[in-house]
Amino acid sequence: MRAAVLTVSDGCARGERRDESGPHLRERLESAGFEVVASEIVPDDPPAIRRALERFADDLRVDVALTTGGTGFSTRDTTPEATLAVVERRASGLSEALRADGMKRTPHACLSRGEAGLRGTTLIVNLPGSLKAVREGMDLLLPILRHAVMMIGGGGHGPKERGDGPF
Secondary structure (H helix, E strand, C coil): CEEEEEEECHHHHCCCCCCCHHHHHHHHHHHCCCEEEEEEEECCCHHHHHHHHHHHHHHCCCCEEEEECCCCCCCCCCHHHHHHHHCCEECHHHHHHHHHHHHCCCHHHHHCCCCEEEECCEEEEEECCCHHHHHHHHHHHHHHHHHHHHHHCCCCCCHHHHCCCCC
16 A cells, blocks of 8 residues: 655745654554655645645555644644645545544644545545644554555455455
């Protein structure tokens, strides 16, 4: 399975801040067996975010594209809007699950506006920019990403189709 990571941050794009979340995403994906074919940093700029996500999905044809950053309430936080502009079908359950899981640890998790959706056969998921939130988000996502990719590729939904149950 192929993946891409996009860090959205003005400070990181200008070299004023060190990106910690993007490398963590890459490490977690690789340790789960994903081949990370692209890892980029863009400023909080909707056209730059859209271009990167379109390139990941349309040109690189990755199975999963994860973003980190740009999901808050700041006027520069536009990752969710840029994501919704490129996805063809929403996957709201993922973004809802990320917020609900985060709410178990901090009420601030409800302030993340992250989205998730599909562009062709690429699953795009927004994660917050903080390393802590990315760690926690990956704890939730990693166990389900392989099954999500299998479903996107036309695989089954139940135990029989997966070959892991008696039915």
